[in-house]
Amino acid sequence: MKKNNALFLALAGISVVLIGAIMADNITSMPGSYGEPAAVTAPPNTGDTRATEAVRQKFTRLGLVLHEGKYWKNADE
Amino acid sequence: MNKVECQLCPRHCLIEEGGRGDCRVRTNVGGKLFSLVYGDPCTVHVDPIEKKPFFHVVPGSQAFSIATAGCNLHCRYCQNWQISQVPPEETRNMQMPPEDVVRHAKNNGCRSIAYTYSDPVVFYEYTYDTCALAKDQGLLNVLVTAAYIEQKPLRELCKVSHAIKVDLKGMTNTFYQKMSGATLQPVLDAIVTIKKSGVWLEICNLVVPTWNDSDQDLLTLIRWVKNNCGKDTPLHFSRFSPMYQLNDLPPTPLATLNRAWEMAKAEGMSFPYLGNIPEHPADNTYCPYDGKLIIGRRGYEVTENHIKDGKCEYCNNVIPGIWS
């Protein structure tokens, strides 16, 4: 009985995690999933200068991922 | 110490540790060059392919269009400046690795994936990988670019592309320097390379009043395209609208554009078009052999198509393009 319990709970847990992952994947990968209109284009020109604070916040939030570039070389003298 | 020289485009930016290239999306970390926008598009949209414009590539179909932040040109009239002239920290980016791009393109009924809005040159690695995957899965890859790129990466990219629309902005080096902060010759070389690679080529020229709208400018461009790309290369003259840093110029007068169109026809170009002008006969494609209207367009919408199996329905001559 006990062995089956453990296996059962483990599989139930895995299922829940899997479902959570599917939900997260759906939400983040579909354009428009954040409640924005499906056509995500640059915001209209308001002529405002960008607030330094907004830039700083975005930088922290985004944590841009690095991907190895092609076509470059070392340039040390 | 630890400087890298980027060799993707003719700028050959020398980037110090922690620095960025001129395009704002390539950076030097620990002496290695990285792209900051791989799989992180900031613009995703489904557009009719005619919008790019591609008039000889699967007309009437939808293109799944993506772009990241950044650009290696700084054109004063850029209409996408809010994403092209900013670093990726300042755009709202989505995570969409190449597999997801292809998947979404299919799920949205798109025949092609368009790499556009900013410039696929600056998100080169992302473009290349997505193109390779999409090509394998039967989708067409159409690129919209200023073609300010080095020969080697361009040749590789051509291997996985199906159609490229190049913005040939002007025919003088002065124009390119003053308008876009770039130079002319690499663009001309790129266009020739694309033509030679067999990738379908369409050319677009934005006609800006007082900058490149003189008869001489237009004629030089038309003749260069005819001699180096062939008279069957679709040539789009597009109407300028006041934008970004050129807000005090008027929009291109219709007369100027009509003149460009007439001149192109007179020089023997088979497929000259005018862009950004609704309800104009120059939106349509006419068969160069019998003169009949073979593709009718109203804006971005295809109203009639008389091309069967890549040939004019009336006279049975082959019309160059990618029709399926």
Added chain:
Amino acid sequence: MKKNFYIILAGLFILLLAWGAHHNSTLPSSPASLIAQGYGGPMEMAMTVSDRGAITELRVLRHNETSSFIGNLDGFLRQFIGRTREDSFIVGKDIDAISGATITSTAITTAVRQKMKTSAPPVPRSSPWLPFSITLGLFLIAITAFLRRDNALRWAALTGGFVYFGILTHTMLSIIQVVQAGLGHIPAFTVSPLWWALILFTFISTLLIGRIYCGSLCPFASIQEVLFQLTPHKHPLKERVTPHVDRKTRLIKYGLLFTVTALCLILGNASAANIEPFVTLFTGYGSKLALILLTLMLIMAVFNFRFWCKYLCPVGALTSLTAVFSINKIRPTKDCTACGICSNVCPTQAINTDASGVPDVDPAECISCAKCLRACPQHALIFGRRCHEKK
């Protein structure tokens, strides 16, 4: 589980839906953006289309036109309100241009026409009453099967459900529908008759009888029940888990129901609801993760009767909460000898026995398969009005 617990959950769910309706009605209803190539240059516009496909709003956000154009703009734009995809949107035919601004008027009209063409819902091709009747028919078969305790008829309904809802129409009761209803995206009956039929008949049958849809119609359920027969009863992996563990784990499906619904209502769209393996199975649409989940559920079904249904299905959770309010239930008569056979036989362990051994059927876990009714040697289990139940 105690009845009060379910009632509280049901109440909370209704509150969640009510909140969702309010929250999403104050959100700007996602206008679509258009660019029209006006005479003075590109014009940014915003257009809102109702779920029935009619334009409810058309505004110009940015333009470079002259002041005389602006003066006549409102009247011009008002012509578009109420028009649908069926309209031709041609200047001079059904739209009057602004005098002196033909190019721009045409440009706006063209832009609207293109947008309407690419974003319209599919036009129905056949009568909606056929799918509606077939669904009704299947429900009637299922209900009859239950009332007559006829297992063969129940399998007829399950097979019909599998073929019709699963294979032919790939439309079955799904949390996506519930969430869409919560968001106010209710399709017209003529466009989506199955949507209406499934929700209506399931709701009504559950309130009258119990979880008939789950027990006798759901296409995914039939697959799971078939898979369970693949291995012998005595298979070591089929040994039941401790009742205590089992009952607590069943609560996960309520958690999922609330999580999915809340997320969708907050985000304003149904993307978080696309988690059901049967959607992946019958429509073929899903990510790699979804395929893994489907495979896992099918494997679990072999060793654990209706694993997905009992522990995870959010639709099941919803029918459970509804079944608690059913006006009928399965209950013992005074002829019951407290032998406990019904409790043993119940495939979803929905029957609990009290201290004296008298069975109590939990309507939330009962799937109305009638096995207990057939198994009782004293015929002491009946299906009747809940209010007649002796305390």
